Amino acid sequence: MKTLAETDLCHPIRDYLVAQGYTVRSEVSHCDITAVKGDDLVIIEIKRRFGISLLIQATQRQKITDSVYVALPQPRPSKRWERIQHLLRRLALGLILVSLRPPKPKVEVVFHPLPFDRKKRKGKKVAVLREIAGRSGDFNDGGSFRRPLVTAYRENAIHIACCLETLGPLSPRQLRALGAAPNTTSILYHDHYGWFERIARATYDLRPRGRAELALYPHVARRYRAQIRKRENLRLPIAGSRTSRSDASTLVRRTDEAADHPPPKLPGTGRRRLTPT
Numbered sequence: 001m002k003t004l005a006e007t008d009l010c011h012p013i014r015d016y017l018v019a020q021g022y023t024v025r026s027e028v029s030h031c032d033i034t035a036v037k038g039d040d041l042v043i044i045e046i047k048r049r050f051g052i053s054l055l056i057q058a059t060q061r062q063k064i065t066d067s068v069y070v071a072l073p074q075p076r077p078s079k080r081w082e083r084i085q086h087l088l089r090r091l092a093l094g095l096i097l098v099s100l101r102p103p104k105p106k107v108e109v110v111f112h113p114l115p116f117d118r119k120k121r122k123g124k125k126v127a128v129l130r131e132i133a134g135r136s137g138d139f140n141d142g143g144s145f146r147r148p149l150v151t152a153y154r155e156n157a158i159h160i161a162c163c164l165e166t167l168g169p170l171s172p173r174q175l176r177a178l179g180a181a182p183n184t185t186s187i188l189y190h191d192h193y194g195w196f197e198r199i200a201r202a203t204y205d206l207r208p209r210g211r212a213e214l215a216l217y218p219h220v221a222r223r224y225r226a227q228i229r230k231r232e233n234l235r236l237p238i239a240g241s242r243t244s245r246s247d248a249s250t251l252v253r254r255t256d257e258a259a260d261h262p263p264p265k266l267p268g269t270g271r272r273r274l275t276p277t
Contacts, residue, residue, distance in 0.1 A: 012105035041065045069094035156181040162224040164206035171202045
């Protein structure tokens, strides 16, 4: 099978432009194709595949004219290809696709080089700010790949798991009194990670799976265990031992009594459910 060359794309594009009334000249001042009609100067850069070198060449040609296109072979639809098109639009570059399938090559102008309207998505910004506010620290390494990330939702689940591991079965109300997140009830009820078990009405315990998977997040678990010890003035029990539920309830009740001035509830606020990842 013949290897596709850039010149194979050139001829169909040239024929297309000539049919549109352009005067076409190739390889002018390092430009692959130039075309002129009236005052309109069009420059087209051809590549067999998308890459950074194509973007560099095309953006350099924007110093000459605003009508700069990149030409590529017809690709297979994919999420990556959608993002490539978005990038080209942001750079105000046009896109031409060429199909060499028989019986006749086909040239398609997907979009023209136009100024890009850089509208921000307010909802996405709010979601990012909410996620940042929901995390108590930076527990992930940037650029991580195929590693479980500590999201705000997962961090809240780890906090709950540490409380149950240390104090035994507790209710959502008792967990919130220990500093767990407002969406504690939702986390326990939906149990997306398979960590929690409802053993009685409004009472939950930690499953063996949850106890084991805490080891995947040692830095986060260590932090919350230390907070629990400090808050309750406890030492962690020896592995395998459990603090009784009555003791835990007493500890929570003592914590509630010590709070002379509980923070007021802001009007109009409700529970906020974070999406697990």
